Amino acid sequence: MSTRQRVYLDHAATSPLRPEARAAVLDALERFGNPSSVHAEGRAARAVVERARTVIARAIGAERLGELVFTSGATEANATILASSDGAVLASAVEHPSILARPGVETLPVDEAGRLALDALEARLARGDVSLVALMLGNNETGVIQPVAEAAALVHAAGARLHVDAVQALGRITVDVAALGCDSLAASAHKLGGPKGSGALWLRDPEAVPPLLGGGGQEGRKRAGTENTSGIAGFAAAAAASEPPADRLAAMRLELEAGIRGIAADAVVIAEGAPRLPHIAAVALPGVPAATQVMALDLAGVAVSAGAACSSGKVARSHVLDAMGIPAALADGTIRVSLGWSTEIADIARFLDAWSELARRRPRAAA
Amino acid sequence: MARITAESLALEPGARVVVAMSGGVDSAVTAALLHEAGLDVVGITLQLYDHGAATAKKGACCAGQDIKDARNVADAIGIPHYVLDFEARFKAAVIDDFAASYAHGRTPIPCVRCNQKIKFTDLLEVARDLGAAALATGHYARRVGGATGAELWRAVDAGKDQSYFLFATTPSQLDFVRFPLGGLDKEATRREAQRLALPVAAKPESQDICFVPEGHYSRIVGKLEPKAMRKGAILHVDGRKLGEHAGIGHYTVGQRRGLGVAAAERLYVIGLDAEAAEVRVGPRRAGLVGTVELEDANRLGDWPLGRELAIKHRYNEPAVPGVVELAHGNTATVAFKASQSGVAPGQAAVVYDGERVLGGGWIRRAVPASSSLDSTAA
Numbered sequence: 001m002s003t004r005q006r007v008y009l010d011h012a013a014t015s016p017l018r019p020e021a022r023a024a025v026l027d028a029l030e031r032f033g034n035p036s037s038v039h040a041e042g043r044a045a046r047a048v049v050e051r052a053r054t055v056i057a058r059a060i061g062a063e064r065l066g067e068l069v070f071t072s073g074a075t076e077a078n079a080t081i082l083a084s085s086d087g088a089v090l091a092s093a094v095e096h097p098s099i100l101a102r103p104g105v106e107t108l109p110v111d112e113a114g115r116l117a118l119d120a121l122e123a124r125l126a127r128g129d130v131s132l133v134a135l136m137l138g139n140n141e142t143g144v145i146q147p148v149a150e151a152a153a154l155v156h157a158a159g160a161r162l163h164v165d166a167v168q169a170l171g172r173i174t175v176d177v178a179a180l181g182c183d184s185l186a187a188s189a190h191k192l193g194g195p196k197g198s199g200a201l202w203l204r205d206p207e208a209v210p211p212l213l214g215g216g217g218q219e220g221r222k223r224a225g226t227e228n229t230s231g232i233a234g235f236a237a238a239a240a241a242s243e244p245p246a247d248r249l250a251a252m253r254l255e256l257e258a259g260i261r262g263i264a265a266d267a268v269v270i271a272e273g274a275p276r277l278p279h280i281a282a283v284a285l286p287g288v289p290a291a292t293q294v295m296a297l298d299l300a301g302v303a304v305s306a307g308a309a310c311s312s313g314k315v316a317r318s319h320v321l322d323a324m325g326i327p328a329a330l331a332d333g334t335i336r337v338s339l340g341w342s343t344e345i346a347d348i349a350r351f352l353d354a355w356s357e358l359a360r361r362r363p364r365a366a367a
Numbered sequence: 368m369a370r371i372t373a374e375s376l377a378l379e380p381g382a383r384v385v386v387a388m389s390g391g392v393d394s395a396v397t398a399a400l401l402h403e404a405g406l407d408v409v410g411i412t413l414q415l416y417d418h419g420a421a422t423a424k425k426g427a428c429c430a431g432q433d434i435k436d437a438r439n440v441a442d443a444i445g446i447p448h449y450v451l452d453f454e455a456r457f458k459a460a461v462i463d464d465f466a467a468s469y470a471h472g473r474t475p476i477p478c479v480r481c482n483q484k485i486k487f488t489d490l491l492e493v494a495r496d497l498g499a500a501a502l503a504t505g506h507y508a509r510r511v512g513g514a515t516g517a518e519l520w521r522a523v524d525a526g527k528d529q530s531y532f533l534f535a536t537t538p539s540q541l542d543f544v545r546f547p548l549g550g551l552d553k554e555a556t557r558r559e560a561q562r563l564a565l566p567v568a569a570k571p572e573s574q575d576i577c578f579v580p581e582g583h584y585s586r587i588v589g590k591l592e593p594k595a596m597r598k599g600a601i602l603h604v605d606g607r608k609l610g611e612h613a614g615i616g617h618y619t620v621g622q623r624r625g626l627g628v629a630a631a632e633r634l635y636v637i638g639l640d641a642e643a644a645e646v647r648v649g650p651r652r653a654g655l656v657g658t659v660e661l662e663d664a665n666r667l668g669d670w671p672l673g674r675e676l677a678i679k680h681r682y683n684e685p686a687v688p689g690v691v692e693l694a695h696g697n698t699a700t701v702a703f704k705a706s707q708s709g710v711a712p713g714q715a716a717v718v719y720d721g722e723r724v725l726g727g728g729w730i731r732r733a734v735p736a737s738s739s740l741d742s743t744a745a
Contacts, residue, residue: 288496289493291449291451291452292493292496292497295409295411295447295449295493295497296496296497296498298447298449299383299409299447299497299498361496361498
């Protein structure tokens, strides 16, 4: 294998640990007390957790609004909200599997840019039986930003609640729960350069959501179990270091997209004209299966991903691109390139080098 | 044992080689030995069928144990490893063909189809796309450089020889593939697995068809081809009705056990009539075959007409003397020197000239040795 430095462009899957987060994790590991204990050791750990809560609440504009509950990640946060519903649950067809895999969730169509069809939402809400709608802020495969505030108005007019999965958006664009008008929001540490196994659920009205895990009275009785103090501290440090706007990422992504078009005239940036998160580009190279692209790039030292990977590493067909009506010939050649805090402009050049090799090797080169 | 080197495989030092890793010990040793030989080895495992659905285990992941084993082996060797989803292609090219064959009274060889339609076509293409110089598998066969290009030879270990399953490999495919284990015997492979401390060193060999766990193939045939499970008559070749059967999909030509009829003489399946849903049984001599007609033949070199060659018409039986009577395009007629039993349409007849595999074809029709006895062997 190459001894050259690897180029990591899969931040939408996970980001390398930020130095700030690493320091915070190590520091918190030394504060071994149980945050629920009354003694000095417990109080020291409690202080870590509460300071982190303030930092993350501030990062989502919820410093004086609702309640922030720490969880094991966004999947748990999403599951907690889904379990709290006592009526029909709607979700956009491009939501994360942790939303869509729940039995009984009804999907709402998106337009060809990948944005929720608000008229479909309105029509479905009119039936009066909906209690919860889940809509992600920014999509994890395409980066497309959803019309959350508009959806929130419709959802509230129908007496339902809106849950927002902000995993990809947090730290990349401004996330403000007041402006979004959502009732709950899920976030995850490791997508920002925090540690894995650490996430949060913000609740506008904590009383409306029973705990998923019962037992001890931790987290305002919203999530039993001794707090993951170090994970929480790392989350806060990563969030504090990820202040948007991420203009730097947006500039590099533009460079990447321009480079791609320069290499292959028939290459396509998925949902190029839609409002998108600054760090994700879904790029299609017709004629080269996405799995082949990912393997070839990996062997060339560049890490990207394709579709959604199952635990075996097998690449499954993307439900997101399907929902957008992207033709199979294009979807099959689509990879996701995602940037993050450690990405530098030289990485983009290295990616384009390796990617141009793929384009060149195509049986029917477009050049 | 001969050392495996880049040179011995006709590859440049450090060349990239994709190894098809099944999760078994043979392909694991292949990958490890090539890595040891300084080649740039990339392991690829094909996800061919939904393991959870095949074993009907609730909650089983899409990845079976074999994929996990392959991944662990690659990790232990220190090579990159990828899993590719070939489920749809495998279903269309191998599983559907398998079921359709039974429905038509033929006895399929899915492993040949898989090599022919999946490994040496699609996977080979992936290997080329990854810039590999070769695709290596853990098959026991030899690829020998000849005057007019690569030749396919039997493995050194006759007991392990898998060249029968490779007969459909085309010359251009053979040019790109490598079988590094062809010079080893199975014991040597096990020893190498232990020396290299591979996690699958003690893994038992799989005898099943991969997508048919525990050999219950009739379930999958019935699901895909319900007409293969139409009830019908079991007839003796002399015309007597001996009983009923639950579908010709349960039978293969040459089968002796589990016929479900009682008779004084030892009976074999002589023929399967898909249209009439009839199973014909009779004494061994009634099923003797003198000549086979082949279709979709693949030729790896010239087939000398009239010269005595060795013909293998069933994997688990040795090759027997025979001659090629006719070879035209991708059809051929092969005559056995001595009449053969258990010749089943759908199986392959593979032509050997000594150690060398000249190719082979699919048995379209088995012509009875004596037409006075019966003419239903087709």
